[in-house]
Amino acid sequence: MTANGDDFEKEVAALRKMNQVLIARVEHAINSSGSDYSIFEQNILLQNRVEERTNELEESNRRLAEYLKEEKRISEDLRASERRAALQRAAIAQLVLDQSIVSGDQPRALERITEILAATIDVARASVWKLSEDQTEFHCLTLYLARANSHQSCATIFQTNMFPRYFEAVLAGNRINAEDALNDPRTRELAESYLLPLGITSMLDSGIFKEGRLIGIICLEHTGPRRKWHADEESFISTAATIVAQLFLNEERRRAEERLRESEERFRILIKNSSDFMAIISVDGILRYISPAAERASGFSIAELKGKALRDIIHPDDIKDVMAVWNEAVRHPEKVFSVQYRHIHKTREWVYFEAIGQSCLAEPAINGVVASVRDITERRHAEQEKEKLHEQLAQAHKMESVGLLAGGVAHDFNNMLGVILGHAELAMAMTGSSGPIYKNLEEIRRAANRSTDITRQLLAFARKQTVVPQVIDLNETIAQMLKMIRRFIGEDIDLVWLPKSGLWPVKIDPSQIDQILINLCANARDAIVDLGKVTIETDSAVFDKVYCTAHPDFLPGEFVLLAISDNGCGMGQETLSHLFEPFFTTKKMGKGTGLGLAMVYGIVKQNNGFINVSSKPNQGTTFKIYLPRHTGEAALKSKANIVGVAETGHETILLVEDEPMILEIAKEMIEKQGYSVLTASTPGEAIRLARQHTGEIHLLITDVIMPDMNGRDLARNLQPLCPGLRYLFMSGYTANVIAQHGVLDEGIHFIQKPFTMKDLATRIRDVLSQTNP
Structure with a gap:
């Protein structure tokens, strides 16, 4: 095969001519020698061979033409590639040497990069985008428009979840070379919102990566006819991405x-x-560096502290612990240590410091143990005070828990006492004072009454005692008790009364003041051997928030003080810590129940007050009780004398009680007074009786707490059935149904279980005698 197509054509023509000559010779030979089939056959074979060779030459000629054409294209592509490579090398040199890039002027550097990219690749638009830290948004940092040779203000933000395929493609291949961007599966989701409005037909984008993580994108966008991207252009944009x-x-x-x-x-x-100071201590425990704050914390100057050994400035009792931590820190430089200790102050007092640090002995620049030291003196004092407050709070919680238990026990106990006391009184009435068992019944009644007093003290401690508060003058109430108190404590003890004139009024059940005075004066009497003195005084007191912060049981505000002091034997700290606990007593067996002070504590708490006790062995005791000042308009009331009323009657009473024994004994006690009694063991039965009863029902006596319905709701349900019906509630303890924190609601009539026949008769008559129901 020749290298020239014309020569090849001449050769083919010569072969054809030769073929024709050979055919002619063969035909002549046949004609001359006669019909010789063998010669003719050879001629045919030769003719076919020439045709085959001719076709081969023609095919070779076609291939050669195609090769020459491809060679020409490759040569042209090579020259174009060399031109692009030259432009790209020049562009990279520009980028590397550009002053804005070298100096780190990022905004201008990005502008130069997009300008050079657009000019080198010959595109209409070039932009740089930055991916947000959470990889949810792309922010356009700069956009260059080649035709206008200008940079456009670019505030565009794309959400990555809007174009998931595009960003997946960038992450998967680092680049996107979309010749037909409108239909390419990687970019067509951009068509409606981005490509079509801007006339973009082809895109060449490259991811910007840092340590394998995508942080941005360079976008080169072509407008006009679709454009095929070259490999060197893809490589060039990747180089530009690396520079960015x-x-x-x-x-x-x-x-x-x-x-x-x-x-x-x-x-x-x-x-x-800083109030904290830094210290560097050498391996032998010498202070090598101290920051200025150490002067304020220790009182010593830096010059005085520098060079000091730890043993010279740390409390002797703490140096052992400090050195143990020190040795541990030196052995384990990877650990951070913490230690608290007392440091000598220039005033020769000890202050509390806390050091937190780490060994840096292996660091040549430091070669010591570095510690941050803080003055924690105030914090330690606060912690000590906090610990004290926690103990007080724990004591309050314990008292509250014991109070709940005591209240529950007293409630159940009162129910049984009611049965015992009622039957004893009925039996005494039947036998008469001359009966053979009267004295035995009297002892039973006395024991029941004594047990009743104990349960009432328990209820008072548990703040379940039923009270009717009144606005009183505390001085007047106490003055009425003084004569009885003097007899009570005896002639050998001097009673001193120091009332404060102009005392603020308080709101409390007067009987509770009597209970407080009797119990505290009894304790004072028992603490005095032979001669002594008991002082009762009143005053006004005001507490602010600062004081109350340190005393969690106290409240800020205005209070009336009742103080009872004695010069008796006093008490130690151990006794004081249990003083108000039920059944705690220091008296001999049979001399006290241990409920008196518990009852006082409950009364004070029930009336939103607080109590403070100060005492030391052989130095006497002072109880200070603070009751809130009453600021309402209610008139002051003195202790009124009870007017006697007739205890018998003829009215009809509906008695409701879910405890069968109490229901039975109460019915007998009421009937003994002449009343007609209807009994019911449930509220539902009581309502049915009221509906069926043809006569008038004058009074409802009901337990407060019962299954299905409480006493107050029962009274409301009976009101439409029995107009004018009066109510008397009874319970072993105060329930919130008729009282809040033991204080009876307005207009409520109540009798505490257990009750005597006389108490019940008097209370019934009193309620029935009221003008209004």
Whole structure:
């Protein structure tokens, strides 16, 4: 095969001519020699061979033509590629040497990069985008428009979840080379919102990566006819992306260095002005460096502290613990240590310090143990005070828990006492005072009454005692008790009364003041051997929030003080810590129940007051009770004398009680007074009786707490059936149904279980005699 197509054509023509000559010779030979089939056959074979060779030559000629054409295209592509490569090398040189990139001027550097990219690749638009830290948004940092040779303000933000295939493609292949961007599966989701409005037909994008993580994208966008992208162009945009990544990294480093400088400056200022101080201690326990704050904390100057050994400045009792921590820190430099100790102050007092640090003996620049030291003297004092407050709070919680238990026990106990007391009284009435068992019944009644007193003290402690508060003058109430108190404590003890004139009024059940005075004066009497003195005084007191912060049981505000003091034997701290606990007593067996002070505590708490006790062995005791000042308009009431009323009657009474024994004994006691009694063991039965009864029902006596319905709701349900019906509630303890924290609601009539026949008769008559129901 020749290298020239014309020569090849001549050769083919010569072969054809030769073929024709051979055929002619063969035909002549046949004609001359006669019909010789063998010669003719050879001629045919030769003719076919020539045709085959001719076709082969024609096919070779076609291939050669195609090769020459491809060779020409490749040569042209090579020349174009060399031109692009030259442009790209020049562009990279521009990028590397550009002053804005070298200096780290990121905004201008990005503008130059997009300008050079657009010019080198010959595209209409070039832009750089930054991915947000959470990888949810792309922010356009710069956009260059080649035709206008201008940079457009770019505030565009794309949500990555809007174009998932596009971003998946970038992450998967680092680049996107979309010749037909409108139909390419990687970019067609951009068509409606981005490509079509801007006339973009082809795209060449490259991801910007840092340590394998996508942080941005360079976008080159072509408008007009679709464009095929070359491999060298893809390689070039990847190089540009690397330069941008380095630019971002340099900017981050610059900012980090700037932050470091700012941090170092802040640290220097903090070290200088911090209340904590820094110390570097050598391996032999000598202070090598002390920051200025140490002067304020210790009172010593830096010069005085520097060079001091730890043993010279730490309390002898603490040095062992400090050195143990020190040795541990030296052995394990990877650990951070913490230790609290007492440090000598220049005033020769001990202050509490806390050191937190780590061994840096292996660091040549430090070669010591670094510690941050804080003055925690105030904190330690506060912790000690807090511990004290926690103990007080725990005591209050314990008292509350015991109170709940005591209240529950008293409730059940009262029910049984009611049965015992009622039957004893009925039996005494039947036998008469001359009966053979009357004295036995009298002893039973006395025991029941004594047990009743105990349960009432328990209820008072548990703040379940039923009370009817009145606005009183405390001085007047106490003055009425003085004569009885003097007889009670005896002639050998001097009673001193120191009332404060103009005392604020208080709201409390007067009987509770009597209980407080009797119990506290009894304790004072028992604490005095032979001669002594008991002082009762009143005053006004005001507490602010600062005081109450240190005394959690106290409340800020205005209070009336009742103080009872004696000069008896006093008490130690152990006794004081259990003083108000039920059944706690220091008296001999049979001399006290241990409920008196518990009852006083419950009364004070029930009336929103507080109590403070101060005592020392052989130095006497003072109880100070603070009751809230009453600021309402209610008139002051003195202790009124009870007017006697007739205890018998003829009215009809509906008695409701879910405890069968109490229901039975109460019915007998009421009937003994002449009343007609209807009994019911449930509220539902009581309502049915009221509906069926043809006569008038004058009074409802009901237990407060019952299954299905409480006493107050029962009274409401009976009101439409029995107009004018009066109510008397009874219970073994105060329920919130008729009282709040033991204080009866307005207009409520109540009798505490257990009750005597006389108490019940008097209370019934009193309720029935009221003008209004």
